[in-house]
Amino acid sequence: MIVTYPFSAVVGLDDLKLALVLNAVSPRVGGVLVRGEKGTAKSTIVRALAAQLPAVAVVSGCRFSCDPDAPDPQCPDGPHQPESALAHRPAALVELPVGASEDRLVGSLDLERALTEGVKAFEPGLLAAAHRGVLYVDEVNLLHDHLVDLLLDAAALGTCYVERESVSVRHAARFLLVGTMNPEEGELRPQLLDRFGLTVEVKASRDPRERAEVVRRRLAYDADPEGFAARWTAEEAALASRIAEARARLGTVRLPDARLRQIATVCAGFEVDGLRADLVTANAAIAHAAWQGRDMVTTEDVRAAARLSLPHRRRRDPFDAPGLDESLLEELLSQAADDDPDDPDGGGQSPREGDGPDDAPDAGDETGPDDRSATAGPADETKNAQDGGEPGDRTRDEPHADGAQDDAAREGQTHKAREDQTRREDQASSTREDEAREASQNASDHDGPEQIAVAGRPYKVPIMKVPGIGDGASGRRSRARTPHGRTTGSRVPGGRLSSVHLTGTLLAAAPYQRERGRSGPGLVIRDGDLREAVREGREGNLVLFVVDASGSMAARKRMTAVKTAVLSLLLDAYQRRDKVGLVTFRGSAAHVALPPTSSVEAGAARLRSLPTGGRTPLAEGLTRAAEVLRVERLRDPARRPLLILVTDGRATSGGDVERAAGLLKGVASVVVDCETGPVRLGLARRLAFQMRAQTVPLDSMADLGALVREYRGDKRDNRPDNRPDDRGGHRAGIRADTADRRDYRKAV
Structure with missing residues (x-):
């Protein structure tokens, strides 16, 4: 038997303790979202609280944990009689894994029994198991949005509704919802944040004595869990009693x-x-x-x-x-x-x-x-x-x-x-600008003086998509085969059948009815006839920003425009559920300023503090970008990359640019041309041609009108996805779509 770490023995985290207790006292509070860095006892304290909740009385044999004093009249296992046998059990702690499917969350129809026995058998999901207990969602920000919507709807209504495969089921689902997340791995969209009742930001203590006490207690628990828990029995009993009284x-x-x-x-x-x-x-x-x-x-x-x-x-x-x-x-x-x-x-x-x-x-x-x-x-x-x-x-x-x-x-x-x-926000913004200017004045580099420009206000950018159909994680950018979306066809299931494609199943069985001895009005269907639906939705991509931070970009207004453009693209990546990464090159080398992550906030922070100055090792920047994409392809092969190169195309040091550009052929890319002035050499456009990339001038990034006219007149969407664009290699990689003109809060 696993002994839970005592709730009372957790050091610090007073706000988190209070938020959890308030939800334990009143489920109407609406759950807790715990934001914090890794290693701050988020999971430990949630499991500890579940152990302190009062035991619940349930109708014996009910899979939906009905209260014998007030059974759910629409319970799928009901109706329950007043003289039904009772049972007592601890409050359930149900953990929702990141890879859970919709069927696992809300329940599903037993398709094999439905097809072979002709009965509608419903199998309860995790929401039913969590009724009158705790539903714990670790890394809630990594769940698919539709799953988060489902569990938040159930938490708010106290009821789970299942309408699928001709089965209509309703059952009670009242639970204490606790979600944890690491902001470095990506944020929840505001609509989902608002559905959590309370939120707590947790950080590891910087007090050496408190940190030492945390380690001391954890070591004592690991050495003797039963003995450690026994020494906190009185405190735990008092806590449980106080929760019951409240x-x-x-x-x-x-x-x-x-x-x-x-x-x-x-x-x-x-x-x-x-x-x-x-x-x-x-x-x-x-x-x-x-x-x-x-x-x-x-x-x-x-x-x-x-x-x-x-x-x-x-x-x-x-x-x-x-x-x-x-x-x-x-x-x-x-x-x-x-x-x-x-x-x-x-x-x-x-x-x-x-x-x-x-x-x-x-x-x-x-x-x-x-x-x-x-x-x-x-x-x-x-x-x-x-x-x-x-x-x-x-x-x-x-x-x-x-x-x-x-x-x-x-x-x-x-x-x-x-x-x-x-006024306080304006003062904080002014302070950040002053700090940036001070850093710009005081910093220096062996290749030339550093400068730190301040980004302007983000604007709406054209939507850039990877061509073809992918199989990556759900998102809002490029077309992909996903578990949700519009049905485009059917296929033989590769594993457990999750969604029957009725038309495909009937068409597969129809040619064999005579040899199967069909005698009645119905069709004789075998296991081999079953087909599952193929659905098409949108996927999130890996957007890798490669930014030229050399001296040729260091003019204050120019770098301000560059940072504003990249910040706008980061905002677009946030709205499209992309992973982002940042590679910069200046001086004599290229650096991975931000490894690929789901946190665009981290990318924005690195961008704001990005200095400029020195020579332009363009080849090194392209080579480092190719290496980052190679590694990420091994880690997450289903997520297709989109590379955005921000440069004026001038290389003043480093290796062969043409050879480095060849490493990125086949990668969907966009080159943001930062060259300005009345006389332009067109080096960035030439580089884009070598990379088979689209070129977007920096000074027209915010001008969507021309791009709307250009790309709405482009009939590429009417051609098969795998057909190459014959009208110019420099435009083959990316499509721009500006139909979505909504602002941030509507777009997400």
Whole structure:
């Protein structure tokens, strides 16, 4: 038997502990998204919490874990009688693997029984198994978008609907949803982020004493799991008891109108989209009050809930850093409290007192909870004496006599808070530009002075696609054979049949009916007749940026335009679900500034800090790009590459450019020509011809009109995919499509 690491023994991570506990108290909070670097105990603490949840009573033999006191009337295994046998089991912890299919998630029809026995047999999926337990999704950002949509819909509705293969099934699916992700491996799109109730950013502690305590406890656990867990039994029992008490108290907690207006003020002040943030914050505040033993929500509950529910909802584009402006939060809370003279608690409680989910020490003991140390976290602090001191006879606020004046004052204060936030963002942007200019002035290189240009505002770029049909990961760029999308044909299944193509199956069986002795109106179908559907959708590609950072690109306005163009292409890669990589060349060598990754944010950060100066080793840059693509082809052969070379084509050092360009023949490529001035040598265009690549002038990257007219008049889409383009080798590799003119939030 595997012994779970105790929840109380986890060092630090107070915000994560609180977020998990609030969801354990009230599933209406909507789950937790845990963002953080690898090795920060994300998986450990989720498994530890599941072990502390109360056991559940289920109808014996029910595959959908129905509650005997309130069985689901539409349970596929029902209806259950009141005298049905009962069984008790621990709360389930179901882990959804990254490679799970839709059938595994929601359940599927047993096709073999359906075809051979003529019965509709439904096999439950992971959502049914997670009912009344915990559904843990590690690396949720690597799941296909449609799977994330399915599990978030089920989590929000508490019900799973399955409509497929003429089977209609509905069953309860209420669970605590926890997703973890490493932002370096790619972000979730904003629509999916918004569906998670709370989010927590976790990082490894930089305190040597706390890090040492983490290692000390882990070594003690690995050496003797049973003994280590036994020393935390009392703390774990107290935690489980407190969760059960908070659950019982949840229905009696009241949310005064003053606190509700405070929640609305905070959400409006942070300009979050929609009203889901308000609902989640309200539910989290109620759960926090129940956790703290209160019967009425206070300002402290609103503060704690907002700190967890708003950070992931305030991002406006994928390059915005997540997080919450604590000073703005306090300003909005105070503003709402000032607007309510009848405020029961006055909004004056200090932040984050009593938030800890348990009273266990966070550090200082390798063997048990009795020895307190100086490294203990906030969970050890004395509970706030004001937690239960709010009068209970004031649940609604009396209207103001001069309501119109107060409304105007509130509107002015909210506008002032937004202006303050905008001013702080502008100051931060100005600081970044000053730092870039300072680095540009102070840095030097043996090939020439370095400069760091600041990128401008990204713009919409033409959509560049890899020709043909691929088999890569789902995305939004190039055509591909995918498990989802429109049906284009049928084929003999290579393994387990997942999606029957009815027409293909019937056509395969029809010629053999006489020899099979068909006598009735139906067809005689054998296993060999079964055909599965072939579907076509979109795939994500590997977009490798190769950027010339030499002295010939170092003119401030020129490099600013280059960085803006690449940043715009990175934004497009984010929207198309691509992996990105960055190779730069300057001086005497080329460098892989960013190995291929799903995190375009990392690419943007490397691009912003990219210095320029020195000679132009163009051949080395092309050679390094070819090597990166060769390695990635071995790692992920199904993901087709798209190379974007940004250069003026001038080579002032290094090897043979023509030979290096030959290494990239056959790779779909685009050359962004950065040459400017009245007299142009056309070197980048010549290089594009050698690479069989498309050429796009830098100064026309943002001008979509000409490209729309050029490529909509191009009838290449009407020719077979494998037919070469005979109208110029330099245009054979890429197609540009500008039909999608939507902005960022609509495009993703």
